[in-house]
Amino acid sequence: MIRRELLGSLESSGTKTGDGKAGSTAKAREAEAASGKAVSAERRERQVRPGATIGVLGGGQLGRMMALAGSNLGYRFIALDPTPESPCGQVAEQIVAGYGDKEAARELAKRADVITYEFENVDAEVAALLEQQSYVPQGSRLLYTTQHRLREKRAVEAAGARVAPYAEIGSEEELREAVRRLGLPAVLKTATGGYDGKGQWVIRSDEEIGPAYAELSRAGTELVLEQFIPFVKELSVIAARSPHGEISTFPVAENIHVDNILHLSIVPARVQETVLREAERLAARIAESMEAVGLLAVEMFLTENGELFVNELAPRPHNSGHYTMEACATSQFEQHVRAVCNLPLGDPALRTPVVMVNVLGEHLDAVKEAVVTGRWGAEAEGGADPAGFRVIPKVHLYGKNGSAPKRKMGHVNLLCGDVQDGLDFIQQTNIWRNQNS
Ligand SMILES: Nc1ncnc2c1ncn2[C@@H]1O[C@H](COP(=O)(O)OP(=O)(O)O)[C@@H](O)[C@H]1O
Numbered sequence: 001m002i003r004r005e006l007l008g009s010l011e012s013s014g015t016k017t018g019d020g021k022a023g024s025t026a027k028a029r030e031a032e033a034a035s036g037k038a039v040s041a042e043r044r045e046r047q048v049r050p051g052a053t054i055g056v057l058g059g060g061q062l063g064r065m066m067a068l069a070g071s072n073l074g075y076r077f078i079a080l081d082p083t084p085e086s087p088c089g090q091v092a093e094q095i096v097a098g099y100g101d102k103e104a105a106r107e108l109a110k111r112a113d114v115i116t117y118e119f120e121n122v123d124a125e126v127a128a129l130l131e132q133q134s135y136v137p138q139g140s141r142l143l144y145t146t147q148h149r150l151r152e153k154r155a156v157e158a159a160g161a162r163v164a165p166y167a168e169i170g171s172e173e174e175l176r177e178a179v180r181r182l183g184l185p186a187v188l189k190t191a192t193g194g195y196d197g198k199g200q201w202v203i204r205s206d207e208e209i210g211p212a213y214a215e216l217s218r219a220g221t222e223l224v225l226e227q228f229i230p231f232v233k234e235l236s237v238i239a240a241r242s243p244h245g246e247i248s249t250f251p252v253a254e255n256i257h258v259d260n261i262l263h264l265s266i267v268p269a270r271v272q273e274t275v276l277r278e279a280e281r282l283a284a285r286i287a288e289s290m291e292a293v294g295l296l297a298v299e300m301f302l303t304e305n306g307e308l309f310v311n312e313l314a315p316r317p318h319n320s321g322h323y324t325m326e327a328c329a330t331s332q333f334e335q336h337v338r339a340v341c342n343l344p345l346g347d348p349a350l351r352t353p354v355v356m357v358n359v360l361g362e363h364l365d366a367v368k369e370a371v372v373t374g375r376w377g378a379e380a381e382g383g384a385d386p387a388g389f390r391v392i393p394k395v396h397l398y399g400k401n402g403s404a405p406k407r408k409m410g411h412v413n414l415l416c417g418d419v420q421d422g423l424d425f426i427q428q429t430n431i432w433r434n435q436n437s
């Protein structure tokens with residue numbers, strides 16, 4: 001029911017004509033609403049051509065790398081972000097204003113031919129406004145679904161994929177009841193707004209039920225309790241889908257988190273071939289079932305007996321897809337631009353094994369030093385001896401103002417002959433010491 005209502009609102013939303021100059025009138029929109037099918041056919045065919053301006057809600061590193069990749073295809077970019085000189089604003093135009101600022105959103109709509117976003121917590125009213133006044137091929141339904149864990153889980157289940165057994169929690173009593181049913185340990189999460197492990201509590205004993213509820217209910221959003229999945233690996237697959245329905249998936253990444261923040265993505269993932277194929281199949285199926293447009297990152301848990309559980313989705317480029325920048329024939333950022341603009345999708349083939357390691361605030365100075373000197377540590381001087389040159393580090397720094405511990409400041413893609421060489425390299429540099437990789 002909700003789905004149908006939203007579909008209706010999507011299909012009746014404004015469209016632009018030609019190369020994207022605003023051409024939609026209220027009357028045209030009414031006509032479109034009256035003939036939903038014809039409109040969706042038009043949306044399926046509509047392409048945004050090089051030369052057009054892509055508006056990005058959010059000016060962080062994802063927007064920056066999107067703008068850098070899309071610029072190669074001849075697109076222009078304008079970001080909306082409250083931080084002056086944001087990472088994206090340094091390489092593209094920027095409107096400096098809050099994400100909820102309707103006037104600024106209107107200006108973005110006016111100056112851009114097509115709009116996308118680099119985070120999913122877009123204010124619903126702003127999303128609706130942008131849909132009315134501009135062209136948002138991803139639509140608001142994808143955001144509506146993925147910004148809420150319960151809606152997201154239902155969408156994953158509707159696609160025929162498995163999620164950890166879960167319960168919707170509205171009171172402490174409901175939490176106690178759900179713990180009885182799902183067992184311990186279990187993970188209590190806020191339904192909205194969580195990231196990097198924030199807004200979560202792993203409940204390991206009955207004594208923690210009260211404090212966990214008290215703490216997380218303060219956020220004022222719904223809560224969800226999930227059975228704890230004793231995973232052997234965390235995997236992710238980034239799928240891309242274009243309005244006309246072409247789907248492509250990137251190779252599966254094996255992800256290692258430290259303190260709930262992504263530390264490494266290892267590709268190829270060190271799991272059986274059958275698991276790789278199944279993970280890719282699930283991601284494609286979810287993107288298809290949700291009729292997603294643009295990228296859809298799918299995080300999964302792999303259990304000892306080879307089962308895959310979908311953990312969460314992100315309708316945007318994802319940290320675990322940064323490895324694609326040099327390791328794949330097409331990067332996730334280029335693919336996102338291609339998908340949103342309805343161009344043929346690029347080849348996602350892996351060209352080399354790779355380990356992506358995140359550069360947090362505490363690693364930044366040492367990485368900059370390595371960039372400047374070309375030396376990564378006593379035993380890891382890649383390049384000195386061409387015969388022993390097993391790892392090529394490709395550095396990406398985001399230009400963020402203000403480094404802080406745990407803040408994502410960049411990443412390094414270690415191109416290697418074998419992922420173990422990349423992992424050894426990380427050990428030898430000492431930059432990421434104290435992190436169990
Ligand atoms: N049900 C679960 N079982 C086991 N581990 C979990 C579960 N849910 C989350 N985790 C762990 O916590 C991490 C963060 O949870 P996630 O739901 O991905 O939130 P976010 O990435 O938005 O902070 C996961 O990557 C995983 O390591």
Ligand SMILES: [Mg+2]
Nearest residue numbers: 196299311312
């Ligand atoms: Mg996650």
